[in-house]
Amino acid sequence: MDIRVDVELPCAIDAVLPLINDLTQYPQWMGLVHAVVPEANNQAWQVELRGKIGPFARSKRLRMMQVETSEPHHVRFERQENDGRSHSVWVLDAQVTEVGSASTLNMTLHYGGRLFSNVVERALHDEIEASKQRLRELVAQ
Numbered sequence: 001m002d003i004r005v006d007v008e009l010p011c012a013i014d015a016v017l018p019l020i021n022d023l024t025q026y027p028q029w030m031g032l033v034h035a036v037v038p039e040a041n042n043q044a045w046q047v048e049l050r051g052k053i054g055p056f057a058r059s060k061r062l063r064m065m066q067v068e069t070s071e072p073h074h075v076r077f078e079r080q081e082n083d084g085r086s087h088s089v090w091v092l093d094a095q096v097t098e099v100g101s102a103s104t105l106n107m108t109l110h111y112g113g114r115l116f117s118n119v120v121e122r123a124l125h126d127e128i129e130a131s132k133q134r135l136r137e138l139v140a141q
Contacts, residue, residue, distance in 0.1 A: 001111045001121070007132045009105060011139040013073060013098040016105060019138060020094045021075050023047060023064060029134040031127050034059070044080070053123050062090055073097065088113030105135070 009016055019025045023045040026033040034050035049060045065080040079090035089112030097104050 001109075003109045003124070003128070005105075005107045005109075005128055005132070007105045007107075007135065009103045009136060009139050010101075011103055012101060013096050013103045015139045016096050016103050017073065019135065020096065020105065020107075021066075023077065029138055030131045031134075032124070032131075039063075045077075051123060051127070064090070064092070071095070103139075 019029065023033075024036045024038055026036060026047075032049050032051055033047060035048040037046045039045065044063060044065045047062045047064050049062065051058055062079050063081050064077045067076050067078050069076050073096045075094050077092040079087060081087050089110065091108075091110040093108045093110075095106045097106075
């Protein structure tokens with residue numbers, strides 16, 4: 001599954017970068033990210049995703065690492081578990097560009113597993129739309 005999200009933000013790029021470069025900031029604007037605990041090296045995070053559809057809730061824990069990128073204002077996180085087992089691929093890629101006094105955030109989520117059905121994917125898209133508005137409100141403060 002690949003999801004691309006583009007959002008126009010009413011702020012300079014410097015207001016957006018701290019909210020996307022550090023996964024501990026995500027719970028305040030991305031509703032599916034329930035909790036984030038940084039590891040000692042500050043390049044890896046334990047991320048708990050939580051979603052609810054009707055009476056059903058599901059949680060997923062991932063160890064995400066920030067990986068090097070060659071472009072400024074570009075951040076990429078990849079799932080890198082350290083338990084020796086094989087896991088589904090998760091990649092979150094974010095690029096911010098500035099145009100005048102506004103910024104555009106382009107995010108792509110790639111998930112290589114089988115967790116999502118049409119119903120779950122619809123709920124994910126609804127949460128993404130709500131998250132875009134929460135992010136707009138945060139950067140406007």
